[in-house]
Each structure stands twice: as C-alpha cells, then as structure tokens.
Amino acid sequence: MTTAPTAAGSTGRRPRGAARRSRAGTAFVAGYLVLLIAFGVLPTGYAVYFAFTSAGGTFTGFDNFVTAARDFRFLDSVGHVAVYLVCWLVSLVVFVVGLALLLHRLAADGTGKALRFLYYVPGALAGAAGVLVWLFMLDPTVSPVRPLLAALGFDTFGEVVAPGNLPVLFTVIAFWTGAGGWIVVMYGALNNIPRDVMEAARIDGAGAWQTARRVQIPMLRKWIVYMVILAFAGGAQLFVEPQLLSLASVGVAGRDYSLSQLTYDFAFQLNDVNSAAAISVELLVVSVSAAALFVARSGFFDAD
Amino acid sequence: MMLTKPSAGTGARARRGAALLVGCTTALALALTACSSGGAGARTSKDGFAQVAQADGALTVWVDATRMAAAKQYQQLHPEVKLDIVSYDGDANGSNYLQTKVQLFNRTGKGWPDVVFSSQNNEVTWAVDAGFAAPLDKGLLPAATLxxxxxxxxxxCTVNGTLYCLRNDLSQVVLWYNAPLMKQFGYETPATWEDYAELGRRVAAEHPGYLVGDAGDAFTPEIYLWAGKCGANQITGAKAVTVNTGSEACTRMAGLMDGLIANKSMSTTGVFSTDFAKNEADKVLLMPGPAWYGGAVFKDTLKTPAQQIAVAPIPQWKGDGSPATGNVGGGTWLVSQHSAHLEAATDFLTWVTTDNAYQGATAPGFPAYAPAADNWLKAQAAAGYFVGDLAPLKDAAPQVWPGWGSGQFSQEAIWAATVKPGMTQGRSIVSLLPAWHDSIVKYAKSSGYQVSQ
Incomplete structure (x- = not known):
C-alpha cells in the first residue's frame, strides 16, 4: 500500500523528466539548426548558385571558375595561401602539443596555472584587434621590441613587411591570436588520460620524453586531427591579417595576397560577384576534401 | 499506456518544433527576398536621369574626418535643414569603402547616401556604371555655377561628356620649401629640375641629413613622374589606357630621383609615416608636393611652426617650353541618383563646393571653384602661417599635365605594391620601371581596360 503510490509516482515522474530533457534537447538543437541554416547552409547555397550563373542569372557552367583562374593574381594567391598553411599548421601542431605537454608537467605548481592563463589571454582579444596589436609590434618606430627587430636587421616597417617575410609574419600573428585556446584544449585532453596508464608508463621506466612520445601524443591524436581540420579551414580563408596589413602599410604589403582577398576584389571592385562566389566554392571544396581526408585517415569517428 | 503517452507527446512536440523551424527558415528566406527586391518605386525622368519620388526627411551626407567641419558648418548656417552626417574613411588610399557599400546597397535596393565626399578623384569610373552618381550638368546645377x-x-568627373561629380579641391603639385632655412644655408629655390638635382647634391655634401624631397609615398609617381610628363597612365577613353614607362621623360625623372635617394637628400619613408614625423620633420628643406601639403602635412602632421613654409613653382626641365605639373588626388562630391531629397542635396553640394564661408575661408585645400580660390588665398595670407605669397599655387592650377588620367584601377596601389618593396630592398627606380609597367598593364586589363603600350 505504502509502496504502490511511490512506485506509481515514480513511474509518472520519470517519463515527464525524460520529456523535459528531450524538449530541452530539441530546443537547443533547433536554435543551432536555425542559425546553421540562416548563416551556414543558405549562404553556401547562395554562393553555389552565384558560382554557376552569370550576372543575369543564367546558367554558365564553369565560366566563372575560368574567369577567376585566369586573373593574374589567382595563382599567386594560391601559392601564398599554400605556403602560409604549411607554416601555420606545422607550427600549430608542434608548438601547441609541445606547450600543452609542458603545461601538463608544470600543472602541479602555481606556474602551471599562471601559464595556462597567459596562454589563453591573447585568444580573448578579437581577431582584428589582435592583428592591430601586431601592426604596432612590427613597426620599428613605435615597437616595444625595437631592439629585437633591429637585431634581426629591420630598421623600418617597409623592411619588416618585405614580401618574403609575410608567411612567417602571418603565422606568428595567427599563432598568437589563435593558439592559446588550443593549448588549453590540449591540456584538458591530457588531463583526461587515465592516471593508471600514466602510472604504468612510469613504473615501466618511461621518462618524460618517452611518456610524451609513446603514451600522451598517441592518445591526443584525435584532438590534434580536430585542431588541424579547423585550422586548415580557417587558414585557407586567410583575410584579416593581410587586409589590415595592406591598410597599415598603405598598400605596400598584403594587397591581393590571399584567395579571400581576391574574392573581395572580384565582388566589390570588379563588381563580379559570380567569379567571387566561384573562388569561395573552390575554397569550400578544398577545405571539405582536406577534412574528409583527415577524418578517413585518422579514424576520427571510430569509437574507442 | 503510461509510457507510450509521453512519447507520443514528445513526438508531437518534435513535430511542432520542426514546424517552427520550417516557419523560421521560411520567414528568413522571405526576409532575404524582400531585401533584394525592395526599393523599386516609380521613377520620373528629369535632369537627365530617372528620379525617385521626392520626399521630406533627413539629407544623408557621407564625409571623411576632414570634411566633417564643412558639413557641421552647413548645419549651423542652415538649421532648418535636417542633416544626417555620417563619417567614413573617405575612400582614402584606395580603401574602396564607398564602392563596396554602393554595390551592397544596389543589391538590397536601399541605403544609399544622398551626397558623398570622396578623397579619391576616380569614383565616377565605377559610380556611373553602378547607377549611383547623378548627372549634374543636365539640370541639377546651373551652367553659371559649373x-x-x-x-x-x-x-x-566627366564621363562621355556628362558631369557626374564636382571637384572639392585642386591638388596641383608645387615646390614647398622652408624659407628661413634656405636663407640660412644661402640657397636659391631651383627653377629647373637640373638645378634641383644640383641643389640636392650640394645639400647632401654641405648639410647632410636635410631633405630636398621624399619618394616614399604611394602617390610619389603623381608628384614627380606626372610633373615630368611620364606617360604611365594615359587614359584615352572610358575603358582605354596607354601605358609607357620606358620613355625618355620617365627614365630621366626616375634617374634624377635615384641620384637624390642615393646621396640621401631624398628620403624614402613617406611623409605620413611615423618614422618621418619622428626623425625628419625638422629636416625638410624642399619638398615637391600637392597643394594640400601646406595644411595636411606641414601644419597638421609635421607641426612645422608658422612663418617657415613658403611655396615656389615646381621646377621644369631646361628648355621645356610648356610648363607642367602633377596632381595628387583632390576630393570629389557625388550626388546619388536614388536620392529622394535632390533639392536639398543640390543646395548642400552647391554650398560646400562654392560658398566662401567654407571653401573661401576654412577649407584645408586649394578650392577647385575659382572665385572661392581667390578668397582662400587671401584668407591664407591673413592667417599668417605661410611665408610670402601663395600665388604659385594659383599659377600651377591650370598647368596640371593632361596626359595622366584617372582610371578605375588605383595607380597608387600599383606603385605601392610593385615599386615600393623594390626601393626598400635598395633597387633603383629606373630598374623598376619595367616591373611597374607590367603591373599597370595587368591591373588595367583585369579592370576591363583596353591597353595600348
């Protein structure tokens, strides 16, 4: 008698709780879905439509792609973006993983906490603001690190932004603005490695280096792949760094540097939105293909 | 029973959620279509273009920071006019902000400003095709004013014989110099380029560190090579250009500059660079530059004290019978074809380009409107910043060499990206002339120009 109502009550409550959970889930997903459709799927569809039509709206096949590829800046931009991506991805993987491992080693004492905070701080600055900070850093007249620039042989802003230096400069800026967040993510992932695995490695006589190489890095692999996929997509769309640099240097460096800048030129200076869309679609195809390759080769979605 | 009911409920809710989602998406899509099809009202043909129905309301004026004073002064003098003043970068240094925005407004069908100031003088090369700039000499403005x-x-401002903008200021190149310093060193202002080069050599030897000019800005070719009649940018039609950087006129002037750069009497940092303001502001002996250098560079940027800067005619080559000079920018004012306040827009435009209260008194540059220019010269003399007579400015106004045009592609951007990095590496301008030529040809072609060489 006394148990029956409770049992009935509990059976009545449980589905209601489940319903609330599922309702909350639907609401969250729906909110995301609306935004995804409005700002992801629809614009992409719009771009694909533009890429295959003329200004008047008639289907033109690959004409826009040919127009874009024939522009004298196209191949240069592809080269620039490719070199930048190599510099950016290699430095990202090497330094983010390295610094995260270091951070994990130091986690025990206070320096670890301070470093974790420091790494994250630049990431809290919005992208464009971060780039502006760097424009000051790189101008020897106003730079706080002027002696360092002078030691490297740079006395004027013009020398710093010479064309050959740009991939390295953009990598440094992107690393400073974007890597901090990834270091914190990797640090979190390192903390998720079971304590007994680390303990076993220690008992087997593995030093810091061997633990990192044989235990920690293999277990971080999926996180690294995830970072590379997102960094590749972001890096291929390089825009803010060269665009701001071109404004700051009054056009000496960074104008027409990346593919995204070329799309901007096509759309707004040559009034050719269709060719601009063609380049955007190419970037999308390249980024999605690269992501697919990484996912397939790394077994990203395989259950552990 | 108890278990199936809630699940059915969730199903219904999920369906409702999906319906809501579809609803939202449809609403969004509708909003987007509404954006792209709006603004197409009835138009009547008048003053040479199809005008929208005129209405009351605020006149939207876009100006750069420098012209903000003009708009505010107009508001003060005409308190009855509702004015919406918007500040933007004035398209300075080829930023293309105005063009970008107009392309977007053309897509959405609304949002155009009524009157716009641009510090570039090539806006009509795109603004006419974009259906933005209104013709001004077909009824909007009387011939007497023009x-x-x-x-x-x-x-x-003229495209196929029709006027689409009004010039705000002239930017004829003259020779600015520091009068007390010249006197102290015992130098005469050079009348020919040969004398100018010789003076550069003497300054380098007798007073190292002092400058006879600067070649570090994006508009450097418009000062020296334009004045030297170098045919790098001969706009011959609406979409046609002749490019020739290998002529005697080009190599002679480039060689002169190379010599002065080598002996360091000509700097390569650019007058607006932080470096120049910090290290070279008090080292300027001579400085070929446009009319607006007086206010914008010496007075405002370099903070040169009053009673030092004077102006002389730009040097000419020995034996050249037809004096020529260059030109650097000179802002323009445009009226929108889409304006619903054309009467107010025209009144503002007329006032801001011709009225003595602004152009004849407080304007920072040499007014393009001749009667205002006379007043402006008097006002400058009365203000007492410059030494002596500013008459060389007036004399130079009609001497701008007409062989250098104003195309859609930015000559300044091309020079900055092609020649400037080479100069930074220590290469001579003469050796960079072929690369400059190739770059102009490429940019002109990609902007749809017919290029002759």
Missing amino acids: GGFAKGANDV
Missing part, C-alpha cells in the same frame, strides 16, 4: 570651376578641374 563655369566657375578652374579649367580642367572637373575633367576627372
């Missing part, structure tokens, strides 16, 4: 502008001032 006739008052300096000879050739509005050439950059």
